[in-house]
Amino acid sequence: MNPYFSFELIHECSQSGARLGRLTTPHGVIETPCFMPVGTQATVKAMSPRELWEIKTQILLSNTYHLYLRPGHELVKMAGGLHSFMGWDGPILTDSGGFQVFSLGDLRKITEEGVEFRSHLDGSRHLFTPEKVMEIEAALGADIIMAFDECVPYPAERDYTEKSMHRTHRWAKRCKDSQLREDQALFGIVQGGVYADLRADSAKAIADMDFIGNGIGGLSVGEPKPLMYDMLEVIDPLLPKDKPRYLMGVGSPDCLFEGVLRGVDMFDCVLQTRIARNGQALTSRGPLTIRNAAFEKDFSAIDPECDCYACKNFSRAYVRHLIKAGEILAARLLSIHNLRFSLALMENIREAILNDRLLDYKKEFYEKYGLSQ
Amino acid sequence: MNPYFSFELIHECSQSGARLGRLTTPHGVIETPCFMPVGTQATVKAMSPRELWEIKTQILLSNTYHLYLRPGHELVKMAGGLHSFMGWDGPILTDSGGFQVFSLGDLRKITEEGVEFRSHLDGSRHLFTPEKVMEIEAALGADIIMAFDECVPYPAERDYTEKSMHRTHRWAKRCKDSQLREDQALFGIVQGGVYADLRADSAKAIADMDFIGNGIGGLSVGEPKPLMYDMLEVIDPLLPKDKPRYLMGVGSPDCLFEGVLRGVDMFDCVLQTRIARNGQALTSRGPLTIRNAAFEKDFSAIDPECDCYACKNFSRAYVRHLIKAGEILAARLLSIHNLRFSLALMENIREAILNDRLLDYKKEFYEKYGLSQ
Numbered sequence: 189m190n191p192y193f194s195f196e197l198i199h200e201c202s203q204s205g206a207r208l209g210r211l212t213t214p215h216g217v218i219e220t221p222c223f224m225p226v227g228t229q230a231t232v233k234a235m236s237p238r239e240l241w242e243i244k245t246q247i248l249l250s251n252t253y254h255l256y257l258r259p260g261h262e263l264v265k266m267a268g269g270l271h272s273f274m275g276w277d278g279p280i281l282t283d284s285g286g287f288q289v290f291s292l293g294d295l296r297k298i299t300e301e302g303v304e305f306r307s308h309l310d311g312s313r314h315l316f317t318p319e320k321v322m323e324i325e326a327a328l329g330a331d332i333i334m335a336f337d338e339c340v341p342y343p344a345e346r347d348y349t350e351k352s353m354h355r356t357h358r359w360a361k362r363c364k365d366s367q368l369r370e371d372q373a374l375f376g377i378v379q380g381g382v383y384a385d386l387r388a389d390s391a392k393a394i395a396d397m398d399f400i401g402n403g404i405g406g407l408s409v410g411e412p413k414p415l416m417y418d419m420l421e422v423i424d425p426l427l428p429k430d431k432p433r434y435l436m437g438v439g440s441p442d443c444l445f446e447g448v449l450r451g452v453d454m455f456d457c458v459l460q461t462r463i464a465r466n467g468q469a470l471t472s473r474g475p476l477t478i479r480n481a482a483f484e485k486d487f488s489a490i491d492p493e494c495d496c497y498a499c500k501n502f503s504r505a506y507v508r509h510l511i512k513a514g515e516i517l518a519a520r521l522l523s524i525h526n527l528r529f530s531l532a533l534m535e536n537i538r539e540a541i542l543n544d545r546l547l548d549y550k551k552e553f554y555e556k557y558g559l560s561q
Numbered sequence: 562m563n564p565y566f567s568f569e570l571i572h573e574c575s576q577s578g579a580r581l582g583r584l585t586t587p588h589g590v591i592e593t594p595c596f597m598p599v600g601t602q603a604t605v606k607a608m609s610p611r612e613l614w615e616i617k618t619q620i621l622l623s624n625t626y627h628l629y630l631r632p633g634h635e636l637v638k639m640a641g642g643l644h645s646f647m648g649w650d651g652p653i654l655t656d657s658g659g660f661q662v663f664s665l666g667d668l669r670k671i672t673e674e675g676v677e678f679r680s681h682l683d684g685s686r687h688l689f690t691p692e693k694v695m696e697i698e699a700a701l702g703a704d705i706i707m708a709f710d711e712c713v714p715y716p717a718e719r720d721y722t723e724k725s726m727h728r729t730h731r732w733a734k735r736c737k738d739s740q741l742r743e744d745q746a747l748f749g750i751v752q753g754g755v756y757a758d759l760r761a762d763s764a765k766a767i768a769d770m771d772f773i774g775n776g777i778g779g780l781s782v783g784e785p786k787p788l789m790y791d792m793l794e795v796i797d798p799l800l801p802k803d804k805p806r807y808l809m810g811v812g813s814p815d816c817l818f819e820g821v822l823r824g825v826d827m828f829d830c831v832l833q834t835r836i837a838r839n840g841q842a843l844t845s846r847g848p849l850t851i852r853n854a855a856f857e858k859d860f861s862a863i864d865p866e867c868d869c870y871a872c873k874n875f876s877r878a879y880v881r882h883l884i885k886a887g888e889i890l891a892a893r894l895l896s897i898h899n900l901r902f903s904l905a906l907m908e909n910i911r912e913a914i915l916n917d918r919l920l921d922y923k924k925e926f927y928e929k930y931g932l933s934q
Contacts, residue, residue: 229882229883229886229888230879230882230883231883231886231888231890233888233889233890234889234890235890236870236890236893236894237874238870238874258882258885258886259857259878259881259882259885263857263858263878263882266858266860267860267876267878267879273876273878273879273882274879275874275875275879484632484636485636485639487639487640497609497611501610501611501648502648503640503646505632505636505640505646506603506640506646506647506648509602509603509631509632509636509646510602510603510604512631512632513602513604513631515602515604515606516606516607516889516892516893517604517606517607517608517609519889520609520889520893521609
């Protein structure tokens with residue numbers, strides 16, 4: 189038995205088959221399915237750690253690529269690791285930088301060894317290999333670390349996708365072999381693009397490597413949502429049921445439901461804080477562009493059903509004023525709300541699973557939110 | 562006796578003559594001397610009302626000119642007034658817009674009636690008269706409202722300064738005659754530039770009008786600090802001792818000491834939050850530019866002697882990282898700290914007055930901060 193990590197399945201919804209779990213990490217217990225706010229540069233944009241606790245964040249995600257470049261993983265290590273550096277004592281997951289370096293396009297070159305890339309900050313040259321990424325993630329010190337993978341774009345040729353997938357598997361093995369700390373849970377990542385048979389091959393290969401948890405990468409990269417859901421259905425029976433599954437970079441309300449219904453336990457997304465900085469709110473009646481003139485004299489809460497600090501204390505009219513005036517508090521209040529909205533949605537999803545009524549809850553939520561079933 | 566406002570003198574420092582007071586307003590009691598954070602656009606930049614309470618803010622200042630233009634005083638009135646609109650239930654003071662409209666230069670024209678100006682936002686034409694400003698400030702609903710005055714720039718000719726001062730006195734009378742709400746304390750404003758005899762004339766004229774409190778305007782507008790201190794010394798014996806005195810737009814640590822030593826009870830300043838957004842911190846050992854490379858690996862608190870959230874939870878290295886990465890949390894943490902630093906300084910000044918040792922405390926503070934006496 190691993191002294192640092194465990195994953196228990198608590199309940200399976202008799203109506204939907206969705207699962208409720210409990211993931212124990214060195215920095216705390218996470219009820220799953222869960223949503224992870226993203227703190228790319230060692231801060232969730234516009235939020236303080238205290239506010240993240242208050243909205244009941246269970247675990248944060250932070251980005252290896254960004255922290256490696258700035259302030260540098262060695263500096264974070266000197267600070268006592270990411271938890272200490274950013275003042276967040278709860279669980280943290282770091283990605284592997286794979287998604288970011290592959291997004292660099294012309295600035296990167298892939299070989300069997302790894303990926304050579306140029307920094308988007310200053311153009312300096314760097315090499316990420318599975319071994320190097322394990323070293324960086326060990327220095328950052330997150331509770332959960334992701335293996336270095338190639339995130340294939342959409343669309344991509346089957347031939348390239350297959351070759352890349354096999355390389356991702358070889359890299360996953362190299363990550364496992366070079367992992368430096370046993371108090372970090374290493375997750376492998378399933379790739380395979382939108383090809384069902386490749387996804388199946390990848391799920392089996394990654395499952396066979398016996399990671400503590402399994403990531404699902406390369407989805408929500410531009411493909412139609414039904415295609416993503418198809419891939420999740422292919423993977424679902426092939427990944428071990430007794431290990432957590434993390435669908436990377438996915439977190440809109442409909443995707444959260446559809447993911448949970450297909451066996452996913454963990455999600456992350458930058459949408460919530462990005463649209464907040466753009467003056468938009470997620471609400472129980474659907475998304476609202478608070479900066480619109482329609483809200484000029486609307487003295488109701490951003491979402492009257494929400495229990496967050498922003499909704500309990502301020503009006504849409506005030507938030508709209510802050511947006512128009514270019515005030516930082518606008519981004520703060522909408523970030524608090526949008527994150528709390530998503531975390532509360534996951535709380536409700538967990539409760540619905542426990543009460544064997546996830547499909548009913550989905551129907552209720554979709555109707556109010558304005559989504560078709 | 563006024564049922565809404567009272568000002569009691571609690572103690573006079575036997576060492577310095579500085580005074581400790583207590584100003585009661587409809588939204589709470591203010592211990593003086595006090596420092597007021599500035600919430601220009603119905604928000605103290607980067608701060609939430611909750612954070613303002615936490616750092617022990619007693620009273621906020623907000624700007625009539627800005628709120629009149631955006632979102633409009635009528636909208637604020639519809640929201641139930643500024644307290645309700647911005648979610649701050651403590652005392653608020655609004656300025657009169659005088660300083661802002663006179664700063665518009667070519668965009669404004671002064672007559673006996675008032676000031677015609679063009680909005681800095683959209684170029685639209687507006688007229689501020691004493692009566693109009695009283696109407697706007699009544700709609701905003703602050704506890705303390707300032708009379709409409711002309712803030713003369715530095716340097717200015719004596720002749721112009723004198724004419725302007727007399728107009729400010731006539732406008733002060735018109736403000737008094739047109740005040741709409743008795744639950745707002747109207748303060749007159751002493752002008753007179755840097756001419757001692759004009760300052761004396763103005764202090765007498767404003768004192769004679771028997772306002773609830775008296776503002777001191779037109780200082781800290783570019784003149785050397787000793788000249789400002791001279792003007793305060795001229796005014797000190799001429800303003801009634803039993804009424805609060807507010808030195809407008811002044812709030813650097815040395816000016817706080819020098820003002821208190823010359824009878825000032827209230828201060829406001831945008832410096833604290835402005836330099837915060839520029840990566841600078843006020844500390845007990847003097848100001849620090851946290852964005853400098855010197856702090857890259859400095860894991861100590863912004864100010865190890867400070868009790869604020871930023872200093873208790875984060876390091877200079879982390880704040881520097883946030884600054885370099887362009888993260889909102891940098892401005893937040895430095896704003897919390899710089900404001901708390903100034904509020905704590907005022908708390909210490911009040912304690913020193915109570916203990917008859919303000920000159921000793923000033924000496925101790927200046928030595929540590931690196932100021933010459």
